Amino acid sequence: MPQTLWYPYAQMRGLDVQDDVVSAHGTRLRLSDGRELIDAIASWWCVIHGYAHPVLDAAVAAQTANFAHVMLGGLTHAPARELADALVAVAPPGLSHVFFADSGSVGMEVAMKMAVQFWRNHGEAGRHTFLALRHAYHGDTTGVMSLGDPLDGMHHRFGDYLPKQIFVRPPEGAGGHQGAIRYPLDAAVAELRAALVSHHGHLAAFVCEPRLQAAGGFNLYPAAYLRAARELCDEFGVLMICDEVATGFGRTGTLFACESAGITPDIMVLAKGLSAGYLGLSATLATDKVYAAFLGEGDSQAFLHGPTFMGNALACAVAKASLALFQQEKTLDKIAAIERVLCEELTTVRGSAVVETRVLGACGVVEVRDRAQLAGLQAFAKDRRVWLRPFDRVAYTMPAYIMAEPDLRLICGVLRDWFAR
Numbered sequence: 001m002p003q004t005l006w007y008p009y010a011q012m013r014g015l016d017v018q019d020d021v022v023s024a025h026g027t028r029l030r031l032s033d034g035r036e037l038i039d040a041i042a043s044w045w046c047v048i049h050g051y052a053h054p055v056l057d058a059a060v061a062a063q064t065a066n067f068a069h070v071m072l073g074g075l076t077h078a079p080a081r082e083l084a085d086a087l088v089a090v091a092p093p094g095l096s097h098v099f100f101a102d103s104g105s106v107g108m109e110v111a112m113k114m115a116v117q118f119w120r121n122h123g124e125a126g127r128h129t130f131l132a133l134r135h136a137y138h139g140d141t142t143g144v145m146s147l148g149d150p151l152d153g154m155h156h157r158f159g160d161y162l163p164k165q166i167f168v169r170p171p172e173g174a175g176g177h178q179g180a181i182r183y184p185l186d187a188a189v190a191e192l193r194a195a196l197v198s199h200h201g202h203l204a205a206f207v208c209e210p211r212l213q214a215a216g217g218f219n220l221y222p223a224a225y226l227r228a229a230r231e232l233c234d235e236f237g238v239l240m241i242c243d244e245v246a247t248g249f250g251r252t253g254t255l256f257a258c259e260s261a262g263i264t265p266d267i268m269v270l271a272k273g274l275s276a277g278y279l280g281l282s283a284t285l286a287t288d289k290v291y292a293a294f295l296g297e298g299d300s301q302a303f304l305h306g307p308t309f310m311g312n313a314l315a316c317a318v319a320k321a322s323l324a325l326f327q328q329e330k331t332l333d334k335i336a337a338i339e340r341v342l343c344e345e346l347t348t349v350r351g352s353a354v355v356e357t358r359v360l361g362a363c364g365v366v367e368v369r370d371r372a373q374l375a376g377l378q379a380f381a382k383d384r385r386v387w388l389r390p391f392d393r394v395a396y397t398m399p400a401y402i403m404a405e406p407d408l409r410l411i412c413g414v415l416r417d418w419f420a421r
């Protein structure tokens with residue numbers, strides 16, 4: 001049989017994926033051979049309330065009984081309107097308009113296009129370059145690939161094909177608990193200022209993942225950098241885009257990572273946790289200032305964008321229910337408890353391979369010197385009934401927020417035992 005199914009980030013030659021999930025409940029994946037694994041990474045961090053949550057299942061079922069999807073072009077529906085209202089109510093103050101799409105990458109493409117057209121509508125068509133951060137990851141589509149780390153990110157092979165952006169180094173370290181300062185705040189802010197001095201005239205926006213740069217290597221940096229970036233963007237008249245696809249919905253301890261710095265970006269992007277892992281959905285939020293640039297007569301000022309599945313009703317219904325769970329289940333308290341356990345447990349992860357451990361919110365990271373030192377960890381964890389997927393030079397856990405404390409300690413124990421061998 002030819003291999004019909006092509007897997008992500010995988011060399012297909014010789015690949016034989018055996019772990020066949022037949023059901024999933026809470027934090028457990030059940031495989032076809034009867035084994036049950038504790039999921040330490042919540043399906044790329046999006047299944048924030050756990051699998052098959054009864055409230056979320058019911059929200060999807062109830063909406064299915066009405067309709068699954070209708071186009072948002074020329075029609076409207078309550079699930080999309082109500083989710084937009086609910087997001088604006090909890091977002092950093094000033095973000096009051098919501099544009100839906102269907103994945104984090106596309107949500108970020110929307111943000112880029114919005115920033116570029118913002119300047120065009122203001123008569124500044126030359127402003128289409130972006131200032132982004134080293135270690136960044138903003139998705140896999142062409143526009144946002146150009147914002148990923150140009151040297152050691154996953155997209156450097158495409159360098160010659162991508163639009164050229166400008167990069168600065170963010171602070172490295174001191175953004176969470178544990179871990180050393182490798183590039184200090186002052187130096188990073190000075191570098192950012194220098195880049196803005198040189199380039200502000202042709203920049204559309206500064207783009208960052210606030211506090212936690214996830215798929216680009218799990219660098220944590222302090223809230224003070226975000227505050228400085230906000231002030232510098234204002235000083236130089238550059239828009240600020242925060243990509244909260246990974247950090248949004250509690251991952252760093254507050255509902256949004258921007259909150260920890262008390263800032264409002266001009267544009268903020270949400271996906272992953274937005275629909276709690278049920279369906280593809282993203283939200284690109286904009287301030288009145290951004291939105292107002294698109295108001296006018298006819299199409300020439302309008303934002304001409306509209307994915308087929310924009311505002312999908314099932315996705316919006318489950319996202320609204322997921323947001324309500326934060327209150328009903330005191331989710332932020334659960335995240336604080338996870339953070340305490342991770343801090344305690346990961347300090348005990350030691351071994352010659354370990355460069356450092358880092359914790360912020362419901363994210364715990366072990367960085368090693370050489371990626372070869374993580375070869376075999378996935379199978380080792382699976383033998384202990386834990387699902388982990390190390391990434392480059394990082395082993396990490398980003399669990400569902402309902403993860404029980406003994407299970408979380410078990411996950412950390414697997415890491416401790418692996419590095420102590």
Ligand SMILES: *Cc1c(COP(=O)(O)O)cnc(C)c1O
Nearest residue numbers: 103104105137138139214245246
């Ligand atoms: C995952 C991720 C994306 C891309 O989201 P997709 O839904 O996979 O397209 C963009 N930005 C960040 C910060 C992410 O973590």
